[in-house]
Amino acid sequence: MTDSVEGRAAKSGGKRSGGKRQRLMAAAAAVLHERGVERTTIADIARAADVPVGNVYYYFKTKDELVEAALARHAEYLDGLTARLDELDDPRERLKSLVAGWVDGRDVAARYGCPMGTLAVELDKRDEGGLDLAAGLVIRRLLDWVERQYREIGVDGPDGHALALVGAYQGMSLLSSALRDPEVMTREGARLVREIDALA
Structure with a gap:
């Protein structure tokens, strides 16, 4: 993942690719x-x-509509990601691949945090619009x-x-x-993978 706004928008289907609406959605997700x-x-x-x-x-028409578009873009990305992970036969491997993706994004996370987490927290502080609820739905x-994966593994309390x-x-x-430390993601990701491997 690149660090520039424009580069991230382009990588997610933005600049010079697709229609203007899709480019704006991708750019909104990256810039926000x-x-x-x-x-x-x-x-x-x-x-x-x-x-x-x-x-x-x-x-x-408004910036809030662009925020909604960014949320829709995050939902599309998540749906595409989980569809690709669902192609793996073993739910443990699906979860471990999810964690690996989180770790792969460690440099961006170290600079800006989780795209959905930071947006959800910011939107929750606003008094109007209901966008906080939309972020929560994503x-x-x-x-x-994730709960479906744990249920398929057969653990107690998958939720x-x-x-x-x-x-x-x-x-x-x-x-x-x-802490501006991407290695936090690396270390914690390795711990999560060990926990998934240890599931009965």
């Missing part, structure tokens, strides 16, 4: 992750998407998928295991960002 909702302007997103600012309003999708794993990811992302 790096700068946060309050510091991001529509012009910032337009620039990252390589779309003239005036054209943005054809697709999105995180719920991840929890539900608790799912909360612990996703909570560990949020915690290691937060600490990695707070």
